[in-house]
Amino acid sequence: MKYENIRQQVLDAILDAVDLGLIHGTSGNIAVRDPEEPVVAITPSGIPYKTMNLEQIAIVDLKTGKWMDGKYKPSSEVPMHLACMRARKDVTATVHTHGMFATIAAMEKFGELKAITPPQAEFVPVGIVPFTMPGSDEVADRVVKALGEKGRAVLIKNHGMFCCGKDIKAAMAATIYTEEMAQTNYYARLADVFEPMPQEAVDAMQALIAADQAV
Template identity: 40%
Template sequence: MKYQETREKVLEIAVKCLEKGLIHGTAGNVSMRVPGEDVAIITPTRIPYDQLKPEQLPAVSLHAEWLEGEFKPSSETPMHTAVYRARPNLNGVVHTHSMYATVFSILEKEIPPMMPPSTPYAPVPVAPFHLPGSEELAQSAVEALGEDKMVCTLQNHGLLAACPTLERAFSAAEYIEECAQLAYLTLMAGKMNPIPDKDVQTLRDRMLKGIAV
């Protein structure tokens, strides 16, 4: 089967998102750019991820054309492929509807860096609302990510993590959901106290270099 290794990785991460509660049912999607090709593998639409086999995952072009695969690609394919076109250094995308990140998107609030592991990805901007699956949503997400962000939230919708590797996109989605939960709970307790700006860049540099913090 063509692209078998990439298909296996996408399905592995999709099931992990399900197990971790980042995705509920099929409300979320995962993709990975095929190394060296203008092709991505993405989860299909409306098929439970824990019932899939790798060879059933669809392959799409970077212009969202369905190339092969048993099942129809996710309706959010335009958003994933728009990110790949805009940011050639990003090779894995995880889109979740995780609760606390989504709460911040509804509030139209950035998620601040609340703990050291979140500093490579926070503060997390909010992309304005557009209909799911639309080209407008795809462009809104690309603009929110800009030239150097790896995570944004989608207003009244969820979270988008796009990183150099799919494993890292999954990790970013986990860290930012935890970060959003801490931010929300401390806000409800009366004082949201993020990491000081002067320390964020130092921690970010350490994390990006793989130094434990």
């Protein structure tokens, strides 16, 4: 099968995301860029993930977004995934979820997300995008702007979260730990014991990660 490697990565990741409770029903989508050709494998639109197979993963053209292969049409969020990959040469995988705590944290009154544990520190600051119609070029533009040159996660108000990484493992880590950060921030604030990591500790963790990646 064509593009089997990237199709398999998308399928494995979406099943993991379902198991982890990050994705329910047919909401959320995952994309992986081919290492050689300008094509992207992405979850199809409106198909339950639990029984999905490789043929059902859609293949789209990175530059035009055109549907090239796959039994079902690609996710309606193709513009957001492709815009991120076009803007960021370091990104080869993207994950969009409607996780409960990220969705709560995307509301204005929640306040900025803060790292509470060291693994969360890699993903701050987390930007917020105001509500924009799902699947539109406008939401794609806003997400890309909010991510900037180095961002790994953004919250989308009244919608969910979008994360990216150098590979699918990194994009999934951003999704898992940003959702966890939103959850720990929520409960710590609710219990009135909110004490995020000091900024110096966050900076030190980020310096460690950068040094590790440079090796």
